[in-house]
Amino acid sequence: MTNRNQRIESIAAQATEWRRELHRHPQTVFEETFASDFICSKLTEWGIPHERGIATTGVVATIEGRRNHSGRTIAFRADIDALDVIEQTGQPWASLTPGKMHACGHDGHTATLLTLAKYLNDTRNFDGLIRLIFQPGEEAGKGAHQMLREGLLERFPFDEIYGYHNWPTLPRGTFAIKPGPMLASVDVFQIRLHGKGGHAAMPHATLDVIPAAAQLVLALQTLVSRETDPMANAVLSVTNLTAGTGAANVIPGLATLTGTVRTFNKDVRDHLQSRMASMVKSIGIMFRLTAEFDYTRLIDPVINHAQETEYCREAAAAIVGPDKVESMEPIMGGEDFGGFLEQRPGAFIVIGQGEADPASPHNRGLHNPGYDFNDAILPTAASYFAELAERRLAID
Numbered sequence: 012m013t014n015r016n017q018r019i020e021s022i023a024a025q026a027t028e029w030r031r032e033l034h035r036h037p038q039t040v041f042e043e044t045f046a047s048d049f050i051c052s053k054l055t056e057w058g059i060p061h062e063r064g065i066a067t068t069g070v071v072a073t074i075e076g077r078r079n080h081s082g083r084t085i086a087f088r089a090d091i092d093a094l095d096v097i098e099q100t101g102q103p104w105a106s107l108t109p110g111k112m113h114a115c116g117h118d119g120h121t122a123t124l125l126t127l128a129k130y131l132n133d134t135r136n137f138d139g140l141i142r143l144i145f146q147p148g149e150e151a152g153k154g155a156h157q158m159l160r161e162g163l164l165e166r167f168p169f170d171e172i173y174g175y176h177n178w179p180t181l182p183r184g185t186f187a188i189k190p191g192p193m194l195a196s197v198d199v200f201q202i203r204l205h206g207k208g209g210h211a212a213m214p215h216a217t218l219d220v221i222p223a224a225a226q227l228v229l230a231l232q233t234l235v236s237r238e239t240d241p242m243a244n245a246v247l248s249v250t251n252l253t254a255g256t257g258a259a260n261v262i263p264g265l266a267t268l269t270g271t272v273r274t275f276n277k278d279v280r281d282h283l284q285s286r287m288a289s290m291v292k293s294i295g296i297m298f299r300l301t302a303e304f305d306y307t308r309l310i311d312p313v314i315n316h317a318q319e320t321e322y323c324r325e326a327a328a329a330i331v332g333p334d335k336v337e338s339m340e341p342i343m344g345g346e347d348f349g350g351f352l353e354q355r356p357g358a359f360i361v362i363g364q365g366e367a368d369p370a371s372p373h374n375r376g377l378h379n380p381g382y383d384f385n386d387a388i389l390p391t392a393a394s395y396f397a398e399l400a401e402r403r404l405a406i407d
Contacts, residue, residue: 023390030122031104037093066157076137086142086169089124090149119384126393137404152309155350172357181363187339192275194313197345208264220266311349
């Protein structure tokens with residue numbers, strides 16, 4: 012253990028610089044060429060076989076253990092994309108790309124997986140294969156499924172998969188996980204109500220979309236408050252309502268509503284989508300409007316497999332002690348890692364990065380322009396992955 016910790020601490024010192032270089036050059040969904048090039052340059056330097064171009068900018072590396080008698084393969088995943096956020100951290104390594112920022116810590120996740128790659132390649136203290144999946148497009152909810160559609164499982168098969176996310180609201184050195192539902196599905200919708208615009212002094216000559224949109228916003232809320240079991244978590248939020256030109260004397264002919272739906276339950280998800288479509292159609296009939304409804308399922312829920320969750324809990328406890336591994340309550344945020352968990356057993360864990368100083372950028376919420384990944388957790392996260400790898404593919 013001591014030897015491994017020393018090795019990983021040594022690599023993590025370099026990984027801090029890797030992370031900060033990635034942070035300086037953020038790119039968003041399927042445009043992550045800088046990260047992809049950077050990852051491949053390190054893997055090539057270390058002689059680790061890898062393939063790039065999966066889901067455009069994704070990279071998959073494979074490391075064979077000292078033995079490969081088990082016939083088993085474990086995968087670890089890191090996301091590599093950034094966000095359309097204007098950075099306000101003031102850090103020396105702040106984004107050099109206007110309007111884009113690593114505001115969710117994917118630069119840190121990537122640096123963690125590179126640290127793991129270097130350690131495993133140097134030691135190979137396991138029996139089997141390790142896949143390292145550097146995934147693009149997580150923030151758009153497309154990357155995991157795109158990699159699967161392009162044959163990830165067929166080209167790079169694995170038996171189990173694990174991932175993590177940094178968590179600013181947990182103290183540094185703390186882990187949290189739970190079996191079953193952990194993060195919600197993420198769906199988005201757009202509703203367009205087409206009417207007939209006209210002069211506000213003559214509403215009888217129009218087909219007014221404003222009252223129809225107002226009633227629809229209120230009606231949609233009843234799908235959660237009155238049609239969903241209170242014990243079955245769900246969120247339906249209308250986040251944008253656009254109508255009119257700003258003129259006080261003009262009734263618009265179009266209203267557009269957009270928003271998101273979140274849940275952990277497939278039946279609830281199906282019901283909400285179906286009932287939303289019915290409500291939109293009915294509002295159109297009631298107000299003599301043309302109503303259009305588009306609903307897109309972006310991300311499946313993250314539902315951790317029970318046995319694999321226990322493996323994660325045990326590995327985390329070996330790194331920080333059992334008192335630092337907490338049970339996490341489900342949250343309605345989304346993560347497309349759930350797409351992998353639908354195909355293979357595995358689990359997703361969060362690792363705290365919060366500091367005692369309330370002004371620390373490591374305490375800022377994810378997607379906040381003042382957020383920064385805490386480099387101090389790099390050795391903790393990489394050690395956790397290494398512990399999990401060596402436990403699941405133990406050399407007898």
